[in-house]
C-alpha cells in the first residue's frame with residue numbers, strides 16, 4: 001500500500017481547522033471506501049446524533065484502486081442520514097475520486113458547523129475556508145458551479161461539489177452535486193452539508209501514485225481496459241446508458257407508473273433510452289478513469305417565452321432512475337417534460353428519485369382528497385402535468401409553507417401527517433427505486449444499506465428467476481441477496497463502479513492489489529465483505545433500525561410484479577433470515 | 591517515418607482522462623504528476639473538451655525560450671534534457687497553447703514525446719498518430 005492512501009484529511013468547520021491523520025489500519029485491513037468510512041463513522045458519530053447537528057460527521061472515502069485501475073472511479077460518502085435517521089451511504093462519480101486520490105488523501109472527514117456560509121478549497125496540500133455568503137441562496141446549483149470554475153484553480157483535474165437551495169434549507173433528501181451532472185443523490189448528503197453551512201468543496205490534485213510492480217500493473221491495466229472496452233457492458237452503457245432499462249421494464253410490467261398504480265405504459269414511453277438517444281442525446285461523458293462513458297446529456301431546446309426565434313438550450317443528464325421517478329411515477333407522457341423536471345430538480349439540488357416519489361404521493365393524496373388546494377397553496381397536482389410539478393419542486397426546495405415543509409421530509413413524514421401510508425412508497429423511510437420486479441427487489445430496498453436498487457441487485461435476481469421459471473424459498477433468496485450484498489461491500493470499499501461488477505471478480509481484485517504490493521486472496525476478500533456489511537448493520541442497529549418490524553408499503557404488495565403479487569409473509573420470512581445472518585457470524589455461500 | 595500525435599476528433603472526447611493516465615504510466619507511476627497531456631472542459635462540460643498536448647512546432651518557441659538549452663529538437667517535437675533544466679518555467683510561458691506541463695514534485699517541465707501511448711488507451715478515437723508531412 002502506498003503511503004498516501006491512509007491519509008485522512010480531517011476538517012473541523014467550527015474551529016476552521018484542518019489536519020491530516022494517518023490511518024494505515026483502515027486502509028490496510030479495509031481497503032478504503034465503505035470499509036474504512038464505516039469505521040470512521042462509528043468513531044466520529046456519537047450515538048443518537050442529530051443528523052443536522054454539528055456532531056454529525058461526513059466521511060468521503062476512496063480506495064486502494066482509485067485513480068489506478070479502470071472504473072475504480074467512484075467516491076463513497078457516509079453520514080447519518082437526515083432522511084431516514086439512520087446510516088446514509090451515497091456514491092458519486094465525476095472527478096471526485098480522482099481529485100481526492102491525487103491530492104494525496106484516502107478520505108476526507110468533515111465535522112462541526114461554520115458560523116457563516118463557507119466553501120472549502122483544497123489544493124496543493126492546503127485547506128482554505130473561503131467565504132460563501134455570496135453563493136448562499138443562489139437560484140441555481142449550476143451557476144454556483146460556473147462561478148467556482150472561474151475563481152478556483154486546478155482546471156482539468158479538480159472536482160467541484162456543491163449543494164443547491166434545497167440543501168441550504170434542510171430538505172432531508174437534498175443532493176450534493178459534482179461536476180454539474182453527477183450526484184451524491186440519495187439519503188440527504190446535501191442537507192447535512194447545508195446544516196454545516198458548507199456550500200461547496202473544491203479539491204484538486206495531480207500527484208503521482210507509486211506502484212509496487214509496474215510491469216504487473218501495466219499488464220493488468222491493459223487487460224482490464226481491453227475487457228471493459230470490448231465487453232457488452234461498455235457497449236450497452238455507452239450507447240443508450242442506463243436509460244435502456246426503461247423500455248424492457250415497461251414491456252415486462254415492472255416499471256412503476258403513477259405511484260405504482262400501474263407497472264407499464266400501453267406503449268414504449270417517450271422517454272425510453274432509444275427514443276431519448278434519437279431525439280435528444282447531445283453528448284456523452286465519463287467519470288475520470290472510466291472508459292464506459294455512460295453519462296448521457298440530452299440537449300433540450302426551448303423557445304424563448306417572448307422573443308421569437310430565440311432558443312434556450314439546456315443540457316440535462318438522464319439515467320434510468322430519474323426517468324422512472326420524474327417520468328413514469330408521475331405519468332408524464334412526453335420526453336421533453338421529463339427532461340424539464342430533471343433539470344428543475346437539479347437546479348435546486350434535490351434527489352431526483354425521492355422528489356419523484358414524493359410528488360407521486362402528493363398527486364394520489366390530492367386525487368383521494370387527503371389534501372386539498374388549502375394545503376397545496378392553490379396548486380392542483382395532476383398526473384403528467386409537468387408545469388405544476390415544476391412549481392411544486394420550487395416550493396419544496398424553498399420550504400414555502402407547512403405542507404411543502406412536510407413534503408421536504410419525504411413520503412413517510414407526509415403520510416404520518418396527512419394519511420395515505422398505504423400508498424407511501426418508502427422503505428425504511430427511503431423512497432422506492434425504479435424496479436418493481438418482485439420479492440428480490442423489495443428485499444433489497446428494505447434491507448440494503450442504502451435501501452437502493454444498487455445494494456444487492458434484487459431486481460436482477462428477480463429477472464433471472466423469472467426467466468428460468470424458478471422460485472426460491474424465502475431463506476434461500478435471502479442468502480443469495482446477502483451474498484451479493486457482501487460482495488458489493490468489497491467493490492464499494494475499493495469504490496469500483498457497480499456497473500463493472502462483472503469485470504472485477506475476487507481473483508481479479510486480488511491480482512490488482514497484488515501489483516500494488518498488497519497481499520490479498522479470495523478468502524480474505526470474502527471475509528472483508530461480510531465484515532463490512534455487519535459493521536454497517538451494527539451502526540444501523542445502534543441508531544434504532546429493526547429489520548423485523550420494518551413497515552412494508554401495501555401498494556408494493558397489491559400491485560402485482562411480473563411474477564404476480566408479492567406476499568408479505570414471504571418477505572417477512574426472508575427478512576428474518578437476513579437479520580439472523582447479519583447479527584450472527586456464520587458464513588455465506590458465494 | 592516520423593509520426594506526430596494529433597487530436598483528430600475532439601467531439602468524441604468524454605473526459606475520461608485515460609489518455610493522461612496512460613501517459614503518466616510511462617514513468618512507472620500512477621496519477622498525473624508527469625502526464626504530458628491534459629484534458630479540460632471548454633467552459634463547462636456541456637460544451638465539450640479541449641485536449642491540450644504538444645503540436646510539435648517546426649520552430650518551437652519553448653526551445654527558443656529556454657535560457658540554458660535544456661530543450662532540444664527530437665525526432666518529432668522536442669526533448670527535455672532534465673539535468674540541464676534549471677526549473678525557470680520560461681518554456682511554460684513560451685508555449686502559446688499551454689502544452690508544457692509542470693511536474694511539481696520534480697520541478698521540471700513535461701512535454702509530449704509523441705509516442706502515442708495515450709492514443710492506444712483513448713476508447714473513442716480522439717487521438718491518433720499521424721505521419722508528419724515531409725517527415
Ligand code: SF4
Pocket residue numbers: 643644645646647650651652653667668684685686687688689690701
Ligand atoms: S511544447 Fe508547445 S512550443 Fe514546444 S513544441 Fe510543443 S507545442 Fe511547440
Ligand code: SF4
Pocket residue numbers: 595612613614625626627643701702703704705706707708709
Ligand atoms: S504521445 Fe506519449 S508523451 Fe505524448 S501525451 Fe501521448 S503518451 Fe504522453
Ligand code: SF4
Pocket residue numbers: 602603604605606607608609610629641711712713714715716717
Ligand atoms: S482518453 Fe480520449 S476520450 Fe478520454 S479524455 Fe483522453 S482524449 Fe478524451
